Amino acid sequence: MRYSIVSTLLSSLILVQPTLSQCPDYSSYSQARHEPYSTGKYALSYQRPSPECRTFNSATIESLIANISSYITDPDLYRLFQNSYPNTLDTAIKWHGTAANNSAEELTFIITGDINAMWLRDSANQLQSYLPLLEPSTSNTSIASLYRGVINLQARYLLTSPYCNSFQAPVESVIPPATNGAAASDTVTPQYSPDSVFECKYELDSLAAFLQISTSYYAATRDATFFSSFQWLPAVRAVLSTAKAMTTPTYSPADGSVLDSPYTFSRQTSRATETLANDGRGSPVGSGTGLVRSAFRPSDDSTIFQFLIPANMMFARYLASAADIASAISGQQSLADEMRSFASSIRDAINRHGIVTAPAVGNNTDRTTETIYAYEVDGFGSSVIMDDANLPSLLSAPVFGYLEAATDPVYQRTRARILDSASPNGNPYFMRGPVINAVGGPHVGPGMAWPMASIVRILTSNDEIEIYGALREIVASTAGLGLIHESVNSFDAGRWTRQWFSWANGLFGQMILDLLERKPQILKQSFQ
Ligand SMILES: *[C@@H]1O[C@H](CO)[C@@H](O)[C@H](O)[C@H]1NC(C)=O
Numbered sequence: 001m002r003y004s005i006v007s008t009l010l011s012s013l014i015l016v017q018p019t020l021s022q023c024p025d026y027s028s029y030s031q032a033r034h035e036p037y038s039t040g041k042y043a044l045s046y047q048r049p050s051p052e053c054r055t056f057n058s059a060t061i062e063s064l065i066a067n068i069s070s071y072i073t074d075p076d077l078y079r080l081f082q083n084s085y086p087n088t089l090d091t092a093i094k095w096h097g098t099a100a101n102n103s104a105e106e107l108t109f110i111i112t113g114d115i116n117a118m119w120l121r122d123s124a125n126q127l128q129s130y131l132p133l134l135e136p137s138t139s140n141t142s143i144a145s146l147y148r149g150v151i152n153l154q155a156r157y158l159l160t161s162p163y164c165n166s167f168q169a170p171v172e173s174v175i176p177p178a179t180n181g182a183a184a185s186d187t188v189t190p191q192y193s194p195d196s197v198f199e200c201k202y203e204l205d206s207l208a209a210f211l212q213i214s215t216s217y218y219a220a221t222r223d224a225t226f227f228s229s230f231q232w233l234p235a236v237r238a239v240l241s242t243a244k245a246m247t248t249p250t251y252s253p254a255d256g257s258v259l260d261s262p263y264t265f266s267r268q269t270s271r272a273t274e275t276l277a278n279d280g281r282g283s284p285v286g287s288g289t290g291l292v293r294s295a296f297r298p299s300d301d302s303t304i305f306q307f308l309i310p311a312n313m314m315f316a317r318y319l320a321s322a323a324d325i326a327s328a329i330s331g332q333q334s335l336a337d338e339m340r341s342f343a344s345s346i347r348d349a350i351n352r353h354g355i356v357t358a359p360a361v362g363n364n365t366d367r368t369t370e371t372i373y374a375y376e377v378d379g380f381g382s383s384v385i386m387d388d389a390n391l392p393s394l395l396s397a398p399v400f401g402y403l404e405a406a407t408d409p410v411y412q413r414t415r416a417r418i419l420d421s422a423s424p425n426g427n428p429y430f431m432r433g434p435v436i437n438a439v440g441g442p443h444v445g446p447g448m449a450w451p452m453a454s455i456v457r458i459l460t461s462n463d464e465i466e467i468y469g470a471l472r473e474i475v476a477s478t479a480g481l482g483l484i485h486e487s488v489n490s491f492d493a494g495r496w497t498r499q500w501f502s503w504a505n506g507l508f509g510q511m512i513l514d515l516l517e518r519k520p521q522i523l524k525q526s527f528q
């Protein structure tokens, strides 16, 4: 256990390790209201821990939060930004140090929030919120150091258990492994150790998340030396070989025999979405599509069909950009070429197999079918037409840079359908109601709308009425707590899930910064 060194003078960015005994447990702190309340009609709680209890203090982010106050007129909207944007830094940097066998190798253990484990997807996205503040720095108290530490720790995780999605604290932290009761009955191949793995659901977007955070760090720093210094290159090779293994079809194209699945997962559970069909192998997948399988979705629910299109999109997009890092490292040209060609073959496969013809949404008289992106396909002609709130989703494809919303008519049709459950052939997981209208998903179930999906709706819209409406619902639906919840009942703001979901909070802040650039006039409006 580390003790508090509250140094306020050393640099502009100051790392603080809290005196844990005196600091409240944020799991319960985030469920109660704290004064001073915001002065709008929602009287939102102040939810930041006191500075000595924050897990990372950054003068840059404090100054940004203060600056933004002059651009936001509504007191409740500003309070929500003030609470949510720093949430990962305030509460989730559970440990930050260096590797036992290499003191130059920084490590950052970032928990998802209310669960004491690090998800590849969440941790990459949790730091992504602070990308606007990332600048080159060798200091171990900088945001750049947090990025390096996450990249190094993810590389270690991927080299140990590339099929797993959520991990334990590194041994150097001396934080004991968290217990995962649900995983106790799991039968998984390849096997893993619960000392290093919290849960082993194979999700293609977890691999993409590593490439995503690598891309972000490289774009901001151009520091190829960092990527050649530790385990990044072997981790990228592990990512490639895992994803290539997961293109394995169910039946041998040569003779029809059933091929071994490189990954299988079975759990004793009453929830269909927590285990895989066919004794852990999942539904059959066809051969020769060029798509990569994903056993689970970013919600950690199992896929119905394993060719999960948004995960393939995200993987293709960041594999191509991470190839630029490999290119910048001497002697890695063939790795870079392999990454680019795999990325481009996945993109071709999405265009060929991920765009499907479906019955047109609504009571259209001029057309009965339309082409859209499917959520999942199986390579035998079947598809799942829906979207799920978790990222990567189809809705978020422009946010992660796979496509340009304005110039992609297939995306525009898909988006219109995703945001519609009233019309025939709309999205089965779009929730409507007087409180909040947003995409949800099977993870929490029908009736529960996800504010995160409203945030993505705003990020992908140019329509001020649509943006204002979605933002207004988010501000009005935090049950006075002033944090972004995982899901909110679309008829009752008092019923919500996850009091401490750091990523969704950071994403809200990211969206406010995006509006400040694109639509500053919206931030000047009243949300009362
Ligand atoms: C906040 O505003 C001040 C004064 O305009 C400026 O010097 C500072 O760089 C700003 N900080 C951030 C993080 O934008």
Ligand SMILES: *[C@@H]1O[C@H](CO)[C@@H](O)[C@H](O)[C@H]1NC(C)=O
Binding pocket: 015, 096, 097, 098, 140, 141
């Ligand atoms: C940062 O470096 C200083 C000096 O080497 C060291 O005392 C401190 O523990 C380091 N902090 C982290 C988070 O690694």
Ligand SMILES: *[C@@H]1O[C@H](CO)[C@@H](O)[C@H](O)[C@H]1NC(C)=O
Binding pocket: 099, 100, 101, 156, 171
């Ligand atoms: C350093 O230690 C970590 C954790 O035990 C291990 O995964 C890694 O392979 C080691 N690296 C080297 C270069 O020995």
Ligand SMILES: *[C@@H]1O[C@H](CO)[C@@H](O)[C@H](O)[C@H]1NC(C)=O
Binding pocket: 362, 363, 422, 423, 424
């Ligand atoms: C579609 O047509 C059906 C049957 O005529 C009607 O009940 C329904 O309200 C229509 N839906 C929309 C969105 O127009």
